[in-house]
Amino acid sequence: EVQLLESGGGLVQPGGSLRLSCAASGFSFTDFALTWVRQAPGKGLEWVSSISGSGAGRYYSDSLKGRFVISRDNSKDLLYLQMNSLRPEDTALYFCAKVDGPDSSGLYSLGYDFWGQGTLVTVSS
């Protein structure tokens, strides 16, 4: 059974940093790209970042302006999102998801077939 479990969310002051983690199980970790999607309270889904199975390909939303870094530890089946210079508008529920597709690049995917339950990040003073 595929499982994704996020952790690391919490309350942080504007300008602060936070690192989210996503522990994966139930599938061949390096065969799939992974992604972070966020959802502000009462709002829609926003793609944040994706990373290929090897970790070599990393893609980011332009709106992040270089503040976030996605990474993965393929020896531990872990996905990360390092978030720096946090702003109130980054307040959201952050989901990790497995990317289905023809290969592990994360490009031309067949959608995000498994999701975690999300971890809440609140940026406020």
Next chain:
Amino acid sequence: DIQMTQSPSSLSASVGDRVTITCRASQSVYSYLNWYQQKPGKAPKLLIYTSSVLRSGVPSRFTGSGSGTDFTLTISSLQPEDFATYYCQQTYSIPDTFGQGTRLEIK
């Protein structure tokens, strides 16, 4: 970035109704269009990928169609568990953009 626009933004319907949600892309995404269902407090669930392929386990009352820029999600006979928010998503071009969502409510 490719913009995805769903219509309507909200919809009221009754159990047994047939409903259609439309998704339009700002440029062609070929068939790289996916549909998700999200219930309050839950993660999204992938229903349909590459425009028309029903994910295993998803009821056959859900159908997707379209290619290029115009797509539809149809629910043939609404069931109580179908009342949720639906999102389209293109995965042809990074960033993988989502539509703004369609909230399906009970009439």
